[in-house]
Amino acid sequence: MTKKPIIDSKKSIIENYNMVFQKIAHAKTVDDVRNMVATAKAFISMYKKVDKEMVNRIYEKLQTKMHDLIDENAFMYEQKNNRIEEISNRTYDYTNAKDDSQAVQNKALQLMAQMPKVMNSNHANRITKVLNDSINTGVVGSKAVLELLKYPAYADMVSAKIRERAFEGSKSAAEQAFERLRESELREAEQALASVYMQGFHLRKMAKQVDAFKKPSNWNPDEQIA
Structure with missing residues (x-):
């Protein structure tokens, strides 16, 4: 042709x-x-x-x-x-968020009562179960686990993996929706930037x-x- x-x-x-x-x-x-x-x-x-x-x-x-x-x-x-x-x-606006600080504090005290006084290999499984059970109860339980990090006697008992789970679990449904939207917008903006760069x-x-x-x-x- x-x-x-x-x-x-x-x-x-x-x-x-x-x-x-x-x-x-x-x-x-x-x-x-x-x-x-x-x-x-x-x-x-x-x-x-x-x-x-x-x-x-x-x-x-x-x-x-x-x-x-x-x-x-x-x-x-x-x-x-x-x-x-x-x-x-962009950050989430907590202005209208429910004040659950007292409930978190009460739950944290309950956790302290369940935790062993000394961290050793014999107590590891028990500690993990207590913390995971608390996280599984929802936002307040997750925040209570994070509250333990403020106390030197318990901070070392909260592993990095547990901390990560507790941090994610501490977010309300509204905060999670906010983060999903932000991530979606960020991906779209990054794709647009890459396209402009290539042009x-x-x-x-x-x-x-x-x-x-x-x-x-x-x-x-x-x-x-x-």
């Missing part, structure tokens, strides 16, 4: 100029830009001996467009980055190719564009 030429030699230079000008004006995506650069390059190559002023205008329009797109991409990258930072720093990478690469073009007015009449 014969590939259709980018510039139609059967059309006039004005028609092709207008076509290239429109491609440059409307280019937004990376694919648009690739097509724009290839088309502008083909136009310049075909008409550089015919009308230097016209090819110069295309060349300058192409460079301006590339620089504008890169500036726009840099702005978008900064905005997406700020969005990620804003989401990451910028390709745009900067193509901009280097465009900047490497010799200005048409400085071309040797017998020189062919690369």
Whole structure:
């Protein structure tokens, strides 16, 4: 299958100029830009001996467009980055949360009464069961386990794994919903940032190719564009 030429030699230079000008004006995506650069390059190559002023205008329009797109991409990258930072720093508002401090304190005292006075291998399973049972009762039981960390005599009895379970269990349903939403928004924002970054990478690469073009007015009449 014969590939259709980018510039139609059967059309006039004005028609092709207008076509290239429109491609440059409307280019937004990376694919648009690739097509724009290839088309502008083909136009310049075909008409550089015919009308230097016209090819110069295309060349300058192409460079301006590339620089504008890169500036726009840099702005978008900064905005997406700020969005990620804003989401990451968002915290749950406890203003209207139920005050369960007394219930937590009472439960913590119950746990202390159940815990052995000395931590050793003989007591390990018993301690684990007591703490896990407390966590399994819900938010208050989980907070009570975390409350033990404030007391040196019991802090070492709460393993890292138990602490993690207690921390997760201490969150209310509303707080868990808040965190799920934040994580979802954060993933979406990170994906958007990655997309903008890749667009910028390709745009900067193509901009280097465009900047490497010799200005048409400085071309040797017998020189062919690369």
